[in-house]
Amino acid sequence: MASTEAISEEIKMSTRASYTVNYNSSSHFSVITQMWGSTWPKVLPYCIFNVGLMALLIWLDEKFGKTFVIELSTQGHSFMTLVVSFLLVSRVTIGLGRYTEARDGLGVMYREQRELVQNMVIFSDHCLDRAAKEWRQEVGYRGMILLQVVMAVIDYPTTKIPAWNISELTGDEEEYVRKSTFALSAQARRWAHGLRSEWEETMRVPIHLAYLLRKSIHSQSKRLRTPMSAANESRLLGSVDSFMSGYYRIRKFLTTPVPFPLVQMSRTFVFLYIFTVPFVLLQDKSSNVAHYATVFVMTYGFMGLEIVAIELDDPFGDDENDFDNDAMAKTAFEDTYITMADIDGVEWVDNLRVRMQNRDRMEQVETEQSWLLSKIV
Secondary structure: OHHHHHHHHHHHHOOOOOOOOOOOOOOHHHHHHOOOOOOHHHHHHHHHHHHHHHHHHHHHHHHHOOOOOOOOOHHHHHHHHHHHHHHHHHHHHHHHHHHHHHHHHHHHHHHHHHHHHHHHHHHOOOOOOHHHHHHHHHHHHHHHHHHHHHHHHHHHHHHOOOHHHOOOOOHHHHHHHHHHOOOOOHHHHOOOOOOOOHHHHHHHHHHHHHHHHHHHHHOHHHHOOOOOOHHHHHHHHHHHHHHHHHHHHHHHHHHOOOOHHHHHHHHHHHHHHHOOHHHHHOOOOOOHHHHHHHHHHHHHHHHHHHHHHHHHHOOOOOOOOOOOHHHHHHHHHHHHHHHHHHHHOHHHHHHHHHHOOOHHHOOOOOOHHHHHHHHHO
16 A cells, blocks of 8 residues: 555656656746756857857957957848848748647557557457457557557667667567568568668568558457457558558658758858857947847847757657657557456456567566565565
C-alpha cells in the first residue's frame, strides 16, 4: 500500500504531460525568467559581442575621431529593417507550420497504434484459444515494433542507430527486415537502382514492417477458430493505412527541409543587419548607455527569432524544446499492454513487454505472482 501511495505521489509531481518544455503562460515573470528551453543561452553571446563592438566603436570614435570608424546611413538601414523583418517572419511561419505538421504526423501514428489494438481485441474476443492469443500477440508486437522503428527513423540524425539495430526488433521480423535491406542483403542489392545511404535504408524499415503487419492481420481468416468479418478485417487494415499515412508525413518532413536559398538569405540579412547596428548608432547623440541598451535589445530580438526558426526546423532530437517522441511512443505501448491483458491475461502481456524491452531477455518471462511481488517489494 505504501509503495502504491509513493508511486501516486510521484505521478502527481510529474511535469512530463506535454513531453516538451512546460511553462506557465499565465505568469509573465515565469515566462520571461524561465531558463529551461529558453533562447537566452544561445542568444546572449551574440548580444555581448555586439555590445562589445558598440563599445569598441565608441572608444575608437572618441580617441581617433572618424579616422578608423565607418558610419552607415540610417535611412538605408531603415529600409533594410523591412527586408529582414519579412524574411524572419517568413522563416518562423514556415518553421511553425512544419512543426505542427510533424506533431500531427506523430499524433496519427500514436492514435492508430491504440485503435488497432483495441479493435483487434474487440473483433476477436470470441476466440480465447491459444492460436487466437498467439495471433493477437503477433499483431500487437508487429504494431508496436512498427511504431518503435519509426521512432528510430526520427531519432537517427541524433543517435546514428539504424532501425534494424534496435534491441526491440527480434525474431522473424528482424530476419525479414535484414533480408529486405539493400545495405545488409546481397539478394536485395541485385535489384537496387543505386547506392543508398544508411538513413535512406533506415527509412525503408517501417515500410517492410507495415507489410508484415498487414499479412498478420489478413492471416486471421486461417488462424482464428471463427474468423472475423471482412468489414472488421478492413477496419484493422485501415488503421495500418492511416498509420503509414502519418509516417509518410514524417518522412516528408525529414527529407524536405526549408528551402536553402530562403535560409541563406534570411541568415545573411540578419547578420548584416544586426552587426551593422553599432555603426549606425554612432551618428546618434544619445548617451553611451542608451546605445548599449539599444544594441542589446535589437540583437536579442532579431537573433532570438532566427534561433527560434532554427529550433522549429528540427523538433526531434535531445534538445530541450524537441518532442520526446520515444516517450510518447512508450505511452502507446503501455495502453497496448493494458488492452491486451483484458483478454489474454497478464502472462501473455508480460511476454510481449519483455520482447519490447530487450532481445536477450525474451526467454525470461515473469509469472503474474512474481511480477506483483517485485513491485510491492
